[in-house]
Amino acid sequence: xxxxxxxxxxxxxxxxxxxxxxxxxxxxxxxxxxxxxxxxxxxxxxxxxxxxxxxxxxxxxxxxxxxxxxxxxxxxxxxxxxxxxxxxxxxxxxxxxxxxxxxxxxxxxxxxxxxxxxxxxxxxxxxxxxxxxxxxxxxxxxxxxxxxxxxxxxxxxxxxxxxxxxxxxxxxxxxxxxxxxxxxxxxxxxxxxxxxxxxxxxxxxxxxxxxxxxxxxxxxxxxxxxxxxxxxxxxxxxxxxxxxxxxxxxxxxxxxxxxxxxxxxxxxxxxxxxxxxxxxxxxxxxxxxxxxxxxxxxxxxxxxxxxxxxxxxxxxxxxxxxxxxxxxxxxxxxxx
Numbered sequence: 001x002x003x004x005x006x007x008x009x010x011x012x013x014x015x016x017x018x019x020x021x022x023x024x025x026x027x028x029x030x031x032x033x034x035x036x037x038x039x040x041x042x043x044x045x046x047x048x049x050x051x052x053x054x055x056x057x058x059x060x061x062x063x064x065x066x067x068x069x070x071x072x073x074x075x076x077x078x079x080x081x082x083x084x085x086x087x088x089x090x091x092x093x094x095x096x097x098x099x100x101x102x103x104x105x106x107x108x109x110x111x112x113x114x115x116x117x118x119x120x121x122x123x124x125x126x127x128x129x130x131x132x133x134x135x136x137x138x139x140x141x142x143x144x145x146x147x148x149x150x151x152x153x154x155x156x157x158x159x160x161x162x163x164x165x166x167x168x169x170x171x172x173x174x175x176x177x178x179x180x181x182x183x184x185x186x187x188x189x190x191x192x193x194x195x196x197x198x199x200x201x202x203x204x205x206x207x208x209x210x211x212x213x214x215x216x217x218x219x220x221x222x223x224x225x226x227x228x229x230x231x232x233x234x235x236x237x238x239x240x241x242x243x244x245x246x247x248x249x250x251x252x253x254x255x256x257x258x259x260x261x262x263x264x265x266x267x268x269x270x271x272x273x274x275x276x277x278x279x280x281x282x283x284x285x286x287x288x289x290x291x292x293x294x295x296x297x298x299x300x301x302x303x304x305x306x307x308x309x310x311x312x313x314x315x316x317x318x319x320x321x322x323x324x325x326x327x328x329x330x331x332x333x334x335x336x
Contacts, residue, residue, distance in 0.1 A: 012041035027090060065110070066097070067098070067124065072215040072249070078294045079124070101127075106127045130149075131148070139151065149310045154188040157190075161191065162199045164274075165197075167321070168325070169200065175239050178208070222253070225253050225257050226260075244274075248274060249273075251271055252287065276289040287322055
């Protein structure tokens with residue numbers, strides 16, 4: 001069969017070749033009826049877009065690079081799902097990597113991505129310095145990292161930590177604990193700790209850092225959580241304990257061992273996670289969590305690739321109350 005051209009598609013569905021070009025480059029500018037008509041024509045004509053020819057002629061592709069630190073946490077998989085959802089509306093596709101351990105390895109990985117003429121890079125890893133990122137020849141959108149003249153999308157982590165602490169105080173906890181896998185003071189997520197510590201200032205408080213929780217689905221994480229829970233319950237006896245975890249996956253693991261140890265939630269221990277991922281909603285006892293508004297983060301990231309301005313966008317944190325904390329009623333509520 002002869003090669004199908006844009007003009008063939010335009011004749012088939014009764015629109016101009018310019019409209020066909022817009023369908024492939026900026027489909028969001030077309031009505032749903034027009035997109036549907038073009039898609040039917042493409043299927044009937046058995047048209048396949050030559051992406052390589054498009055790259056050579058325009059110097060750009062419909063590809064976006066994404067680099068995650070890892071994919072163990074629900075936050076990262078939720079972000080990826082939302083990026084794909086919003087990117088599909090523009091006809092974009094994603095090349096996804098997990099970050100290597102060193103700066104040189106990550107720069108080498110980014111050079112591989114640049115060979116595909118990517119439209120831009122969405123970066124969630126913390127390996128590169130701000131200066132490294134600023135020197136890259138494509139728009140860079142970072143999520144949950146700070147510093148540098150590039151586009152940054154961060155949650156209001158400080159307010160999120162305060163919301164967690166204030167709720168546990170309201171619910172008459174005697175002791176306040178924060179559980180984390182790791183932190184650096186220049187990470188945006190460090191502000192969760194600061195907000196929480198400000199809320200519980202002057203009250204009994206401890207922070208536990210366990211690197212095994214980086215992959216909360218590993219056997220090492222399970223063993224460490226079992227040991228940590230035994231330590232906490234022996235130390236605080238009959239006191240009511242308020243626990244704030246750095247993410248929902250750690251909170252889910254903590255809840256699992258509470259159930260195994262017949263510890264009542266929220267009567268004996270109140271539990272709060274972070275991210276409001278599906279893990280929190282579908283836990284045995286749905287877990288109260290601080291929502292990052294992941295869909296909004298992804299939407300801002302995608303829109304910023306087309307309208308690139310180096311600046312920081314702060315996404316509000318919201319408290320979502322569920323069964324792992326005491327509530328005056330049974331309805332799920334949200335509080336800004």
